[in-house]
Amino acid sequence: MGINLAAAPLGTPLTLTHAGNDQAVAHRLARLGLRVGVAFSLISRTAGGGRVAVVAGTRIALGKPILNQLQAKVGA
């Protein structure tokens, strides 16, 4: 278990612990490098309540509904 990504702090190393129950979304995230066990961080908030995550050099904008599906633990 971990914290909901919508509540996760910015600029802190995180590790994804749960990629949500929607397999299609989990696959899309995985293709971009964001999968369970991978280290990443959230670097900014976006309009509409989303966040920008940076994982392995890739910047990914995540909408608010997705943030609520994902969980992470603090620390790489």
Added chain:
Amino acid sequence: MSVTDRTSLPLSLITPSAKACCRTDTGRGAAPTDPVVALVGAPNTGKSTLFNALTGAGVTMGNWPGTTVEVSRGLWRSTAAEVACDCETCTCDDADGRLDITLIDLPGTYSLDPHSPDEALTRELLVGKPAAERPDLSVVTCDAARLTSCLYLVAQLREQKLPMVVALTMGDVAAKRGVHIDVSALARELGCPVVEIDPRRRGGLMALAEAVRDGLGRPAPAPRATPLDDDDLALEDDRFAWIAHVVDAATGAAAQNARTWSDRVDRWVTAPVVGPLIFLAVMWLVFQLTTTVAAPLQDLLDDVFSGPVSQGAIVLLSAIGLGGSWVQGLVVDGLIAGVGMLLTFVPLMTLMFALLAILEDSGYLARAAVVTDRLMRSIGLPGRAFLPLIVGYGCNVPAISGTRILPNARQRILTALLVPFTSCTARLTVFVMMGAIFFGPYAGTAVFAMYVTSILIIIVVGLGLRSTLWRKEPIDPLVIDLPAYQVPTIRLTASVTWLRLKGFLQTAGGIIVITVAAVWLLQSVPVTPGKNFAEVPVSDSVYGVVSSGIAPVFAPAGFGSWESASTLLVGFVAKEAVISSWAQTYAVAEPDNHAAPGDLGAAVFQTFTESSGGHPVPAALAFMVFLMAYTPCVATLAAQWREIGPRWTLFGVGMQLVVAWTLAVAVFQVGRLFL
């Protein structure tokens, strides 16, 4: 597609001679026997930029047969690096050392597991076809700054027996992020050639040509070994483990997540409150440039064609005895007017395409998609659909072409069907005059109401289509990778602009010219005995008879007169012509100031009073609503025809007419109860 069996390629085609040569373009199209190379890769990895750099002008763009997915193909006249000419005064034979390749720019995708029709086509062409029908080789573009997310597609392609070359882009961005890639190690780990390129500045293209030629001459490499069991999850884990191993071996360290200046810019550009304000400022700039800057050029071209060009044609025709004849009418009012109308769109389209190319090349479009996503999602569209809709309020024609920024074909169609409901500036001139005639001091409010109505129609029709024809289309949650910001290059902007402008002129040009000429013809054919061809009042022409024939259709909306109906027919060709058509119908001069309509206003008021049974104001409102919602102009139709095909274009026309008529009738029938 042009099918080429690799094994049947003559060796001379794939083995350059030792003699030096220069790269020249003779303008010849690709031959069926030329090898076929597919460009594939994740979105925003420089794939289309590379395509433009390699093919130059010899490009055709269009939907893949049987699909709505746009695919570009072009002729790549490759020249091997080791035979490149370096002599000062070249005497080399162009044909030596050159290999003509049919290059196909496939829709961007992160993997071979499709999420859209575009990605499904890429998969179908790469691995779904029999081996003999697949491209002879694939060039996979990979962004060096985000190698991990680009390699999943490479991993999947390496599991197939496909010749492949990896083109590594964005090396400068990666270096700024502290990521240094050992290209030799990367090639070794991937099991295929890797070439560093900079397509925006045309760097490394010779080396890429060399690698491709070499790859075409070799048998396909053995597929990458994968787990023996059929478990998809195990296979996926294996791919990610392989990717991690490859990245480690090629970069020597885990990729950097350090903040970059792009991140610092994004803190503002995608931020709540500030991000939308910046977006609105950018949209305002686009809107201003596409209307105010292009408008004087449009007027100038219009003046040139209606003035000196037409006068010149009349003088020439008079000199050969055809002055005042029907030939003069055909040439001046048909052909010259048609070509003139087409060319007046050139400044507008050039600006629009250039601005879109700059926004795309700079990386801003991805941010705009983030900022507007929530708003557009409410009508089932992604955020970046906001841009063509905004542009539509300037002119629908570039807005339709602007739907090309949408990656999904079905979303492109939906947006292109909504764009005609945005009230363009051509309609504004009519609204201003109608407002002055019927609403006096409330003219401004009436015009504003048309814009509000336009927005409401877009929302209602969007939701309607979303819940019917588009109900099976999933609304994907926002997951979008943000490419690093880059300074747009003039060459790339000019190249993309020219490519798109050429496509517009080729497809839309014929339709516009033919339609304008056809309207002239209908207005020239008399139906009354004793009248001569091209010397007949509009009311006595076929056009007038048709107008009278359809006028009763508009009776429930309060404007069932032939004068109003004929104006709507002209408005189908161009809304700019509505007022001049009225002036022609009533045989009064067109007012210089549309806000002070004078005699023309009095005549129009009288017509509406009679056709509405004494309720001219609701009839005028209904007419304005109809004018706003029905087919904008033939140029918009031509643009739609090009972007979404004839079937959806005709569907759109039907939908617009139904929406426009229904709304107009509702406005009049309700309005007459009060006004």
